[in-house]
Amino acid sequence: MRMRAFALRTMKEIARDKLTIFFGLGFPLIVLALLSIIQSNIPVSLFKIEKLAPGVAVFGLSFIALFSGLLIARDRCTAFLMRLLASPMTAFDYIAGYLLPLLPIALLQGAVCLLAAWVWGLRPSLNTLACLGALLPAGALYAGIGMMCGSVFNDRQVGSLCGALLTNLSAWLSGIWFDVSLLGGAFNAVARVLPFMNAVEAARAAQAGDWAALPQPLLILCAWALAALGGAVALFKRSTGRN
């Protein structure tokens, strides 16, 4: 009950923030539309809608880190969290209350992006549901990264880290906008170990129904998501003194 009340608050705080709606829902759609228009004039294999749409959906999820990080940092930096910490809420109530609402938000973001891609020529298919499933661990990954940042940094620092650095990092290392192998072996090797490219490849494989190509990137992504969530729990507990 306590967790439910707190999760509902998290959901409302995020959903009522206009910047969230713009960056979470609007911005990926603008990117999708612009690149689709470019693609219709100058065809590039990377920007074919069946590759582009899952990539943009993953890119949109990177803003989940910004939403969760800002919310937690603001709660920490104001007396609001102090008020809640003096209540009988447990560490589990806080962590689940922050994290769980982010997963349906991630699913909604992904669904809006993939449905919009139908307009730009993505073939309607049940694979879209599988693609949404593959986006879920990416949502958890970004939620975990945001929670880690929010537990350590203030809201201005979170804005820089998650709003600028992380979105750039995940864009550069994801293979959404260009073929990462073009930048050389070392860059490619690093990108393959990190979760961003694996998130995009898992989403693309699911959307294409290429089930043989799905397990490896999905497993790597899930491992990173679990690590991020574990780190988030540890840092949040440390920052609030809750065990």
Next chain:
Amino acid sequence: MNAIDIQSITKRYGDTLAVDRLTLTVPEGGLFALLGVNGAGKSTLIHMLCGLTKPTSGDALLLGKSVAREAAAVHALVGVSPQETAVAPNLTALENLELMAGAYGLRDAKRRADEIIAAFRLGEVEKKPARTLSGGWQRRLSIAMALVSDPKILFLDEPTLGLDVIARRELWAHIRRVKEKATVILTTHYLEEAESLADRVGVMAHGRLVAVGAPAELIEMSGAASFEDAFIALAGEGVDLS
């Protein structure tokens, strides 16, 4: 039973001694004001009593529950209105109250929130997002949120800071009603507030409790002409203000 029984509680941050072997009892009911200059240790003491900070040594019992060993039980007994206005900005006033009712595990959160809305006359702003409310309304909401759980002990940390005189007097009236039902611990820098509301006052300096008594007793104890002079004599410890 005493509402609060503090037993030689100490809090040390590195080399800094924030609270030094402080012992105090506060009986149930009424309002106890904790006064002291900035850095006297009031906030650290309140944090320890709310179970937010663990004592370095010593303990405090809140209605028999130890803050050092039974923090969860202590959390169920207390309500806190922090110094800063602590509201969820994108939630309405009503939703903020429902959130706090939920945080304390109250089954009928909506009904309890409605009761508090009526008691604090928040009806005209109940559907407005908290971020759009004036400072006075936000402060009133912040205190109302601390009362949703019907706490046995309520901590008010500078509740009227920054309010105009009308809003302050209105809040005083609320606080007087609250102290009929709960034990209220108030910290404030407004000495007239403490003198007007408190049944007993404790004065802290350098992490220690230097005097306790009713406002009139403190005036008599210090030999001062007014409560403000008494506070300066007790908390200033020989500071030359001439």
